[in-house]
Amino acid sequence: MRAAELHGQRHVVVNVVDDVPPPKPDEVKIRIGAVALNHIDVWSWRGMAFAKRELPIILGAEAAGEVVDVGDAVEDLFRGDTVAIYGARTCGTCAPCREGRDNFCEGPQAMYGFHIDGFLRTHVNVPARIAVKAPKGLDVMAAACAPITFGTVEHMLFDNAGLKAGETVLVHAGGSGIGTAAIQLAKAVGATVITTVGTAEKAKKAAALGADHVINYREERVEGRVRKITGRRGVDVVFEHVGPATWEGSIMSLKRGGRLVTCGSTTGVAQSTNLYLLFQQQLRLIGSFGCRMQNMRDVMEKMAKGLVAPTIDTVIRLDEIEKGLARLEARDVFGKIVVAL
Incomplete structure (x- = not known):
């Protein structure tokens, strides 16, 4: 072997x-x-x-x-x-x-x-x-x-963040494995997807995958663009897995009562949070780790039906x-x- x-x-x-x-x-x-x-x-x-x-x-x-x-x-x-x-x-x-x-x-x-x-x-x-x-x-x-890439995202978006049709989600790093899965799973339930990428080539691919709006974070201030896209309202859900490099912008991108769900911190493990903004805007910060085996079954059924790939x-x-x-x-x-x- x-x-x-x-x-x-x-x-x-x-x-x-x-x-x-x-x-x-x-x-x-x-x-x-x-x-x-x-x-x-x-x-x-x-x-x-x-x-x-x-x-x-x-x-x-x-x-x-x-x-x-x-x-x-x-x-x-x-x-x-x-x-x-x-x-x-x-x-x-x-x-x-x-x-x-x-x-x-x-x-x-x-x-x-x-x-x-x-x-x-x-x-x-x-x-x-x-x-x-x-x-x-x-x-x-x-x-x-299914076990990590799609299962993790299924658990984050639906078990934890409760994403629904008609809501808007900001997906960080849309070119990553879980980013590409998040774009598809969110679109499959009827959500509007804003995603971030670091190159023009990735921007084209993210749009082709179904993202409604693509932000090149190297060229634009993410939270500023998100506010313009949403009419200053902010997004319902932020899909986080980057950490300190995006954390402050993620908080600023949420609408009042918005939910941030995070499963990772690829740019570090420590970051300060504006507590006034947290409680005044009644935000919800949700940690998510891995998935349930039922999530794996669910995403494979979605794959088999051609909803995601x-x-x-x-x-x-x-x-x-x-x-x-x-x-x-x-x-x-x-x-x-x-x-x-």
């Missing part, structure tokens, strides 16, 4: 490793078909100090593949099924897990590719409960973008993984970089 192992900071080695054994009674064995790269892979590659793990560790947090073997106790998955794999090994027994709030699991942190061995390998055994079956006809490349920038080989991570880190991408195995 081939796998991409992180051996040290920014040092990945593609090795031949031991084959995985037959699955345990509650597990399935999956032949990995595609792994979508995310910023969590970049953080792992950089050697983020807060990750408690032992090296080497196999990278890859978002993947899909084909079930090739099934444990004796598994009843709802079969050989040949295409499945997307939830990005964390949850306990399955705590109250949040039993209630379907998988991203609130009270068990030990076990994010694939970050805390424990991930999916950048040809085969893996996982608990059957975290292998989410794809609708018939959905290909493995699309399914690979992953925006694939590049498909690369396993031995090109470091080039892919470097491009993602440099934001030299529109949509997703996917590793085909």
